[in-house]
Amino acid sequence: MKSTEIKSKFKRRLSWGWKQKSRTQSCPAKPLLTGKIVAITGGNEGIGLATVRGLLQREAEVIMLSRNQQKSEKVIETLEGSVHFVKLDLGDISTIEKTIEDLENVLNGRKIDILINNAGIASRNSHRVSPQGYEFIFAVNVLGHHVLFKKCHEKGLLTSNAQIIAVTGDLYIEANDCTPDYDGSDMQAYARSKVGVMWWAYECHRLFPEYKVNIVHPGVVPFGLNANKESFAIKLMSSLMLSPEGGAQTTLICATQPNIETGAYYHNTLGKVILPEDDVALKADASKAFWHILEEIYDKDLRV
Numbered sequence: 001m002k003s004t005e006i007k008s009k010f011k012r013r014l015s016w017g018w019k020q021k022s023r024t025q026s027c028p029a030k031p032l033l034t035g036k037i038v039a040i041t042g043g044n045e046g047i048g049l050a051t052v053r054g055l056l057q058r059e060a061e062v063i064m065l066s067r068n069q070q071k072s073e074k075v076i077e078t079l080e081g082s083v084h085f086v087k088l089d090l091g092d093i094s095t096i097e098k099t100i101e102d103l104e105n106v107l108n109g110r111k112i113d114i115l116i117n118n119a120g121i122a123s124r125n126s127h128r129v130s131p132q133g134y135e136f137i138f139a140v141n142v143l144g145h146h147v148l149f150k151k152c153h154e155k156g157l158l159t160s161n162a163q164i165i166a167v168t169g170d171l172y173i174e175a176n177d178c179t180p181d182y183d184g185s186d187m188q189a190y191a192r193s194k195v196g197v198m199w200w201a202y203e204c205h206r207l208f209p210e211y212k213v214n215i216v217h218p219g220v221v222p223f224g225l226n227a228n229k230e231s232f233a234i235k236l237m238s239s240l241m242l243s244p245e246g247g248a249q250t251t252l253i254c255a256t257q258p259n260i261e262t263g264a265y266y267h268n269t270l271g272k273v274i275l276p277e278d279d280v281a282l283k284a285d286a287s288k289a290f291w292h293i294l295e296e297i298y299d300k301d302l303r304v
């Protein structure tokens with residue numbers, strides 16, 4: 001995969017719109033993932049569902065970790081291959097212990113080779129805060145995934161050299177912090193949560209060198225993230241931007257292709273991104289402090 005050194009925010013913002021379809025790399029059909037177990041959050045819709053289809057085409061066994069059981073089971077009926085559903089509500093971390101029990105039952109002594117943290121929301125709808133009192137977009141996009149990863153790690157559900165793929169959004173450059181108590185607009189809360197995903201992934205890479213950690217910007221898929229599918233603007237954008245299948249390509253490349261580097265950030269049109277030194281994602285002190293906050297929440301709300 002090509003790599004791009006980023007010099008200006010202008011070039012990045014341009015990359016979100018310019019020639020999305022023709023510049024997004026497609027994942028080759030091989031190598032296959034035969035015998036591998038892939039767990040993916042939010043695999044019942046949008047980019048996640050297209051990723052599940054791509055994984056099944058490559059013969060992986062897939063565990064779809066999603067909140068909406070009825071929707072997931074309906075979708076699974078349309079899929080060919082080995083897929084299991086395990087209920088996961090990232091927005092309420094008190095429920096994740098039960099998810100882990102269900103996951104253990106499905107795994108039945110086997111382990112997860114690839115964990116894809118794909119689920120994400122960009123608006124709070126009726127929820128302002130999670131049941132534990134944290135800003136809701138942060139709770140789903142970052143905290144829930146942290147708890148899921150930590151519990152999988154602590155229970156030994158990941159292979160010793162598992163791959164963790166964290167799906168972010170390059171829009172994160174529009175924010176400069178991530179905290180559990182943000183009280184502003186949905187758009188800024190979303191950008192901040194994606195700063196959180198970047199910091200989380202860099203810290204995960206530093207603290208758990210046994211795992212291969214990759215960060216993915218999937219590209220812009222206008223129908224995702226609760227977009228109004230009837231809106232004229234969304235219909236127009238979707239003719240110019242990516243389909244969910246296009247949005248799945250970068251995650252599939254990271255999950256299957258050789259020479260994917262651990263700790264690196266992959267972008268649908270820019271390839272491996274070499275970030276400028278002053279990029280918010282590279283603030284090492286901030287990402288360490290952020291991980292510490294996640295751990296404090298984990299200890300306070302979840303340890304028994």
Ligand SMILES: NC(=O)c1ccc[n+]([C@@H]2O[C@H](COP(=O)([O-])OP(=O)(O)OC[C@H]3O[C@@H](n4cnc5c(N)ncnc54)[C@H](OP(=O)(O)O)[C@@H]3O)[C@@H](O)[C@H]2O)c1
Nearest residue numbers: 042046047067068089090091118119120169220221224225
């Ligand atoms: N679409 C874009 O243009 C774009 C751009 C950059 C980055 N991304 C990132 O790509 C990822 C996928 O986006 P998408 O466009 O495919 O989104 P989407 O179509 O809106 O799908 C979101 C998925 O997240 C799941 N989800 C939502 N809340 C959840 C919760 N509380 N617990 C568990 N799962 C939950 C949903 O499943 P349920 O309905 O079952 O809850 C659904 O499967 C996100 O991380 C997003 O930030 C998207």
